[in-house]
Amino acid sequence: MNYIVSIGLEVHVQLQTRSKMFCSCDTGYGAPPNTHVCPVCLGYPGAMPVMNKEAIRMTVLAGMMIDSEISTYSKFDRKSYFYPDMPKNYQITQYDKPFCVGGEVEIMVDDQPKIIGVTRIHLEEDVGKNMHFRGSSGVDFNRAGIPLMEIVSEPDMSSPQEAYDYLTALRQIVTYTGISECNQEEGNMRCDVNCSIRPEGQEELGTKTELKNLNSFKAAFHALEYEIARQKDVLGAGGEIVQETRRWDPDTCETYSMRVKEKDHDYRYFPEPDLMPVVLDTDLVAKWRSGLPELPDMRKKRIVTEYGLPEYDAGVLVSEKALVDYFEGAAKLSSNPKAISNWVMTEVLRYLAEKEIAITALKVTPEALSALVALVDDKTINMTTAKDIFATMCDKGGAPADIVKDQGLAQVSDDGAIAAFVKQAMDENPKSVADYKSGNKAAVQFLVGQVMRMSKGKANPQMVVGLLTDLMKD
Amino acid sequence: MANEADQGGPEKIDVRYVANLARLYLDDSEVETFQGQLEGIVEHVKQIGELDLAGIEPTSHARPVQNVLREDVVRAGLGHELVMDNAPKEKNGQFAVPQIIE
Ligand SMILES: [Zn+2]
Numbered sequence: 001m002n003y004i005v006s007i008g009l010e011v012h013v014q015l016q017t018r019s020k021m022f023c024s025c026d027t028g029y030g031a032p033p034n035t036h037v038c039p040v041c042l043g044y045p046g047a048m049p050v051m052n053k054e055a056i057r058m059t060v061l062a063g064m065m066i067d068s069e070i071s072t073y074s075k076f077d078r079k080s081y082f083y084p085d086m087p088k089n090y091q092i093t094q095y096d097k098p099f100c101v102g103g104e105v106e107i108m109v110d111d112q113p114k115i116i117g118v119t120r121i122h123l124e125e126d127v128g129k130n131m132h133f134r135g136s137s138g139v140d141f142n143r144a145g146i147p148l149m150e151i152v153s154e155p156d157m158s159s160p161q162e163a164y165d166y167l168t169a170l171r172q173i174v175t176y177t178g179i180s181e182c183n184q185e186e187g188n189m190r191c192d193v194n195c196s197i198r199p200e201g202q203e204e205l206g207t208k209t210e211l212k213n214l215n216s217f218k219a220a221f222h223a224l225e226y227e228i229a230r231q232k233d234v235l236g237a238g239g240e241i242v243q244e245t246r247r248w249d250p251d252t253c254e255t256y257s258m259r260v261k262e263k264d265h266d267y268r269y270f271p272e273p274d275l276m277p278v279v280l281d282t283d284l285v286a287k288w289r290s291g292l293p294e295l296p297d298m299r300k301k302r303i304v305t306e307y308g309l310p311e312y313d314a315g316v317l318v319s320e321k322a323l324v325d326y327f328e329g330a331a332k333l334s335s336n337p338k339a340i341s342n343w344v345m346t347e348v349l350r351y352l353a354e355k356e357i358a359i360t361a362l363k364v365t366p367e368a369l370s371a372l373v374a375l376v377d378d379k380t381i382n383m384t385t386a387k388d389i390f391a392t393m394c395d396k397g398g399a400p401a402d403i404v405k406d407q408g409l410a411q412v413s414d415d416g417a418i419a420a421f422v423k424q425a426m427d428e429n430p431k432s433v434a435d436y437k438s439g440n441k442a443a444v445q446f447l448v449g450q451v452m453r454m455s456k457g458k459a460n461p462q463m464v465v466g467l468l469t470d471l472m473k474d
Numbered sequence: 475m476a477n478e479a480d481q482g483g484p485e486k487i488d489v490r491y492v493a494n495l496a497r498l499y500l501d502d503s504e505v506e507t508f509q510g511q512l513e514g515i516v517e518h519v520k521q522i523g524e525l526d527l528a529g530i531e532p533t534s535h536a537r538p539v540q541n542v543l544r545e546d547v548v549r550a551g552l553g554h555e556l557v558m559d560n561a562p563k564e565k566n567g568q569f570a571v572p573q574i575i576e
Contacts, residue, residue, distance in 0.1 A: 017546050024549035033567040034558065038551035042560075054546035075534065082497050084571045130574055131566075138568030266495055271534035276542045 001236065003197040005228055006205050007163050008155035009220075010192045011170055012148050013180045014126060015058045020145035021125045022049030022092065022275075027147075029186050033140035041125075041145035043087030048274055051076075055147035056099065056278060057288055058179035059123045062149060063100025064292055065173050066118055070285050074099050076123075076272040084139050085127040093150075095269040098122035099278075105153075105173070107165040116166050117154035124148050143187075149179075155194060155205065160224035167191065167217045175321045176293055183358060184216045191220055196241070197231045206231075207241040211255055213248050223248035227255050299324060307337035316345050322359045323349075329366030330373075339373045347387065351394055363397035364390065372400040384457050385409050412458045415467075418451070421459060422467045425450040436472050444468055487512050 020027055023040035039047035060070055077095035103118035126146040131138040151170065157163045171182045171189060182189040196208035211227060214220045226248075231241055246255040294302070296318045303314040303324065317324045327344050331337040348369075352359060372389060375381045381389070381404060389403050404410050412418060425447050426433050435443040444465065451464045489505045489512065500508065554567065563570035 019546050019548045023551075024544070024547060025551045026548045032554070034569070035554045036551060037557055042552075042557065050542060050544045052546050053543040056543070080495070084569075084574060131568060132574065133565055133570075135573060136563075136565060136570050137572070137574040138565050138570055140568050268495065273535065276535060276539045278543075279540045 002200040003232055003235070004200055004202075005158045006155040006196050006198070006208075007157040007160075007224060008194040008208075009151075009153045009157070009163060009166065010194075011151045011153075011167065012126075012190045012192075013062075013151065013174055013182065014188045015055050015147040015149055016178075016180050016188075017052055017054045017058070017147055019052060021052050021055050021123070021147040022145055023047075025145065031142055033138070033142060036142040037144070042141055043089075049092065049272075051275060051278070052147060055123060058147075058177075059099045059121060059149050060280070060285065060288055061177050061292065062151070062174060062179060063103060063121050064289055065177055065295075066103035066105055068100035068103035068118065068121060070280060071097060071099055071101060072280055072282075073097060073277060074280070075277040076275045077269045078272050079267045079269055081267060083127075084137065085130055085144070087128070087141065087144070091125060091127060092272055092275070093124035094122035097277075099280075105166060105169050107162060107169050109162060109165075114156075114162070116156045116162075119152040119154055121149060121151050124150060155196070155208075160221045160228070163193065163224055164217055164221045167220060172296060172320065176296060178293060178321075181322075181358075181360070183360075187215065190215055193220055193224060193227075195224060195227050195231070197228060197235070199235075207243050209241065209243065209255075210245045211248055212245055212258070219248060219250055222250075222253060223255055226253060230255065296321075303328075307331050307341070309338060309341050313338075313341045313345060316349075317341065320359070326359050326362075326366055330370040333367060333370040334373055336373055336377055339377070340370060343369055343373065343390075347390055363395070364393040365397075368393055368397075368399055375400055375404065379411060379460060380404065381409060381411050382457070382461060385411065409458065411460050412455055415463075418455070418459050418463055418467060421451045421454045422447075422464060422471065424454065426468075426471065433472060444472075487516065 014027075017027060019025060020036075020041055023038050025038050025041055026036045028036065040049055062068075063070055074094065075097045076092050078090040079093050079095070080090045082089055098120045100121035101119075103121070105116045105118060106113050107116060108114070124147075126143050126148040128139050128141040128144040131140065153166065157166055167189075174180050174189075175182050180188050191214050193211040193214060194208045195211065196206040198204070198206035209227065209231070211220075211223050214223055227246065234241055242257075245258045247258050248255050300311075300314045300318045303309055303317060304311060309317075317327045323344065326348075327340060330340045330344075334340050348359070348362065348364070352362065372386055372393075376383060376386050385404075386400075389400050389409065392398070392403055393400065429447060429450060432443045432446050436447075447468050448461065448464050451459055451468075452461065487509065489500070489509050492512075493500050493505075493508075558564050558567070558569075561569045
């Protein structure tokens with residue numbers, strides 16, 4: 001039996017405002033527990049929320065990026081539930097009047113574009129964070145009240161790979177808009193997944209399950225792979241899918257039922273009486289629209305013309321806003337943008353992949369990279385030394401000129417010093433000299449290698465070759 | 475959001491179900507008391523259905539005020555010590571609660 005898979009995603013993105021959604025507390029990550037809190041985000045009785053205008057602007061920008069209809073009238077609602085991450089016993093969210101309605105995100109499937117429909121984008125407050133100790137649990141409310149944008153998709157994806165590609169496309173859009181860094185380690189971007197399967201030929205969707213606790217794109221991918229296989233097994237054995245919430249356990253790589261009773265989903269939404277509606281007039285929306293950032297495609301074209309890069313390079317660089325920002329930061333300071341691009345596409349990307357870190361965490365600054373390229377270009381160092389310096393900077397940061405000075409890495413272009421090494425190499429390897437003289441021109445490479453070894457890699461290779469061939473001419 | 479009871483006829487409120495949603499534990503006599511009181515409130519509000527409300531949006535706020543917004547500016551919150559003074563129990567700077575079982 002062949003099955004059709006339908007996947008829908010609810011993606012939560014923390015907006016990078018300075019202050020929280022409904023109070024002025026700091027949104028900075030990594031502060032000691034319960035230090036960015038106040039009566040509003042702690043849910044003290046009588047404390048009144050006031051909306052952060054910037055969070056609304058960011059949400060509207062996200063909607064504009066995916067062609068949503070921007071609502072002229074929006075409002076907030078209370079979603080009631082009881083859990084220790086929520087001190088008010090309700091979360092302020094948007095029920096029937098979200099800021100953005102509809103929209104679409106394009107992904108590539110087998111080299112063909114496929115449109116994934118977006119149902120809506122609404123704004124809500126993030127909740128606190130629970131920690132689990134032996135015998136008790138802890139609550140940290142620093143995260144409570146950080147603006148959280150929820151992007152709800154249609155069940156348009158038909159494989160885990162499509163879901164993964166959709167998440168990647170969304171992240172590209174959101175980071176380009178500059179409204180979130182979408183840093184998965186810091187929990188800036190999280191998702192819940194709906195998934196159902198139905199036999200080929202059946203029109204209506206099958207019963208869906210909801211998967212929670214997906215903190216990375218990889219987790220979403222693997223959880224979906226597992227869940228689709230599980231549902232096929234259940235149907236294949238003549239069973240029925242139960243509509244339920246399942247939790248992904250990254251340690252066992254399985255989903256398991258959270259045994260949440262259906263009636264617990266009765267959230268009793270009602271309009272938030274403490275917050276007035278938001279009416280966005282066309283002038284304001286037009287003003288916000290004029291602040292839309294350069295989109296990936298536009299930026300790619302500009303990179304090609306402005307820096308004279310091949311299309312391929314530009315395509316790799318714009319895949320991530322932070323990456324192309326880094327490139328431009330270095331290229332602007334350099335007379336050799338193509339060399340910068342080569343470094344970014346090879347050494348930089350390789351290092352990031354190896355360490356599994358974001359480019360924003362790279363210790364080599366754009367200034368340092370452009371300085372490194374300049375040192376190679378003016379022949380102060382050769383490429384091998386440059387790679388060593390790059391590795392040093394990855395570890396410790398710093399400026400390449402200082403490292404060259406501290407470690408005495410400057411290329412030796414001094415005729416006398418090189419001549420001494422060359423002479424020594426020829427004296428110690430008469431056979432290579434003889435080979436060369438009898439017509440085996442490749443023998444010079446061995447001698448060059450010897451000189452480089454003696455000079456600890458610092459000799460200027462062109463000069464070494466020149467000197468060797470001169471001396472062995474007769 | 476619109477409560478189904480707005481449209482329908484007399485409806486019996488499931489007080490135990492509502493109480494459970496609010497994590498309230500009521501004994502039989504309390505259920506009976508609230509049954510009467512809550513149904514009285516619903517009956518009262520239902521009188522509005524006697525009016526012709528076609529084309530009138532539900533009112534969520536009594537005053538026609540909108541766009542009460544603030545700029546994105548950080549201000550210091552409560553000090554950590556003051557906050558934890560309010561906690562029945564503390565662990566590692568966090569509010570300690572009974573173990574959460576999912
Ligand atoms: Zn606060």
